[in-house]
Amino acid sequence: MxxxxxxxxxxxxxxxxxxxxxNYLRRTFTFHDxxxxxxxxxxxxxxxxxxxDAYYRGEGPDPYVDYETEYRDWRASDRRHELTDLARIATRHLEARADTNRHGEPLRWLDFGCGAGALLKSLRDTGSVAGRRLELAGHDVGSWADRLRSKDGLRILSPAELSALPDGSFDVVSMIEVIEHLPSPAEPVALAARLLRPGGLLLLTTGNLASPVARRAGIGYHYCAPEIHVSLFNPSCLARLYARSGLEPLPVRFDGAVRFKVLKTLRHRRLLRALAEIALRLPPVVAAIDRLYGVSAMPCAVKPRPPA
Ligand SMILES: [Zn+2]
Structure with missing residues (x-):
């Protein structure tokens, strides 16, 4: 072949x-570089x-997901660390870009791959980012998307509805742990590039296969779960993906997202998890883990403004 x-x-x-x-589907998968x-x-x-539904309960190929808790109460889930981090990063970006002429205008935010809706709900509860009222939309497929639309009153857009939106419809697009699941990862990034307004922010996270931990483990790395993680990136590969859609890489310093990644893997180990929660209050511990897993080494992206 x-x-x-x-x-x-x-x-x-x-x-x-x-x-x-x-580990879940007992068949052999092949990894290609x-x-x-x-x-x-x-x-x-x-x-x-x-x-x-079993996947979303953490009973499928990823034992660390806990969408039930996220859906019920995001504040009670470990993911709260990541959610507040994402809002902080968006705030910093918007303030650094001095979008003062947009004060009073709503901040239009699309969460692509919104899962059980925790990010959308946390943003709705927070009410504003960088002093701007939020206008939220999400996208996902499956039963959770239906529930978020009908029971939670969130604006969840179908693929057809997203395609029909005009260019520049959003100030922020988030894509949190999404592209590693997709066999054609360039498509959602190109869509985000089209839907962002010039100066808009793509908040994207995915595992770093060039991190010290990943390099050491090779395809034995736990993140290389071939049933679900099918497109695996490193920082330069991600930067190239952005460039092909006309986006510019944006270095970001993650904090709560790092804490969340540790705590979620200890979900089933109560004592270790409690100890980790204490240790993770210390910034040097977070920084050391960040270096090992290369979380902040993975850039987010900005849609460049046209030359004046
Ligand atoms: Zn390639």
Missing amino acids: SAPVCRACGSPSTRTRGGKTG CDDCGLLFVEPFSGFDVYD
Whole structure:
């Protein structure tokens, strides 16, 4: 069988890294490296059927997700650390760009891949970002999206509704741990680039396969879960993906997002989790973990303003 073309850049110059059996679907998956953009991608793609209700309860291929708690009360979930961090980063970006002429205008924020809606609900509860009232929208598919739309009164847009929106419809687009799940990761980034207004912010997180921990583990890294994480990035590969959609990489310093990543993996280990919660109050501990996992090494992005 010939090597598959890269799922991010389309290059035919790819190499097989190795095989791995899924922990959930007991079959062998193959990991391929792209020589041109650095993407590590998985064949075959398992499809979206694994994202059923059991998945969202943490009983599927990812034992660390806890969407039930996030949906019920985001403040009670470990994810609160990440959610407040994202609002802080957006605030800092908007204030640094001195968007003062937009005071009084609502801040239009799309959460692409909104899952159980925790980010949308946390933003709705907070009410404003950088002093601007929020106008929120989300996108996802499946039963949670229906629930958020009908029971929680959130504006959840279908793929067709997103496609029909005019260019520049949002000031912020968030894409939190989304692109690693998608076999064509360039598509949502291109959509975000179109839907952002010039100067707008793409808040994107995904695992870093060039981090010290990931390099040491290779495809044995727990993040290389081939049933669900099929497009795996490193900082330069992500920057290239942005560039192809006309976005500029934006360095970001994550804090609460780092705390959340540690706490979620200790979800089923109560004592260790309690100790970690204390240790993570110390900024040097957060910084050390950030370096090990390369969280802040992964850039977000800005849509450049046209030259004056
Ligand atoms: Zn590539």
